[in-house]
């Protein structure tokens with residue numbers, strides 16, 4: 001087993017560090033050599049069908065659901081198709097409005113999650129078009145969907161999903177760009193800029209991972225608190241949700257993510273002196289707004305850690321600590337923000353002496369309802 005962990009103490013840590021490679025593998029062969037276009041012929045989705053899609057329902061559970069939240073922004077931005085993101089165990093028991101122009105997109109690392117498969121099967125039975133994004137080539141989701149996009153994260157052993165999420169994001173960005181390229185909703189120079197930025201991500205994740213020692217110190221301090229709050233707006237909020245999930249599932253510390261602007265409608269009542277607040281501030285258009293929310297929690301003496309762009313020295317005035325991530329398009333920030341949050345959860349779990357790879361009460365793949 002030690003050998004399988006490749007020198008790392010836990011599978012989770014190994015898988016966190018495998019992310020640059022996993023992203024490279026997921027990108028491999030899917031962007032034209034001159035960086036001008038996405039090639040997803042494997043999807044077997046004709047241009048005519050793409051043009052007919054007028055709504056997408058993304059359906060998933062857990063971390064895959066969180067990837068879907070980023071996918072919604074990616075698809076709506078690049079392809080201008082309205083997207084709903086739903087929890088599979090909810091979606092399967094309601095009566096969603098689906099037409100022959102709706103695409104049901106299930107996201108599942110394992111391709112075996114019971115609720116996600118039930119949603120997929122309901123959609124198939126109703127004669128709807130189903131696509132799957134999955135990490136397991138021979139999985140039920142891969143076999144039963146009409147269109148499949150595989151994430152090449154490699155086997156993920158740790159119960160807490162890490163590299164699977166990151167590669168799901170990549171698959172979703174590629175898919176969104178592919179739709180946009182067929183629909184003509186992204187200008188070709190914009191597309192080239194986006195492709196280049198995506199191709200630079202693996203090296204930038206490498207840089208982010210180098211901050212692990214600093215994150216370990218912060219996690220040790222935070223681990224003595226029984227709560228942690230994750231704040232952000234827009235895509236920063238989508239990643240905050242995943243950060244809070246990671247944190248609670250392996251450290252067993254109560255963690256909640258809140259849209260920063262919604263704080264004063266509830267969570268602010270829980271902010272007390274010294275409590276850790278992790279604030280994500282990479283969405284340039286929302287920067288001032290988030291900073292004013294940070295001031296609200298600082299006024300209650302919270303201890304604020306910001307995740308911000310390298311070079312953002314201004315943020316240091318409003319928070320207690322900063323973790324910097326290398327710059328990319330704000331639209332792609334989730335890919336770089338999640339690794340520090342995974343590491344924060346990992347080291348908090350270690351500090352508490354937990355079984356990181358096998359958190360209590362949780363399973364890697366939930367194949368029963």
Ligand code: G6P
Nearest residue numbers: 062063064108109110113161363
């Ligand atoms: C379980 C795992 C999570 C995962 C979720 C969905 O809860 O512990 O890590 O995100 O299932 O799994 P899937 O394989 O469908 O992505």
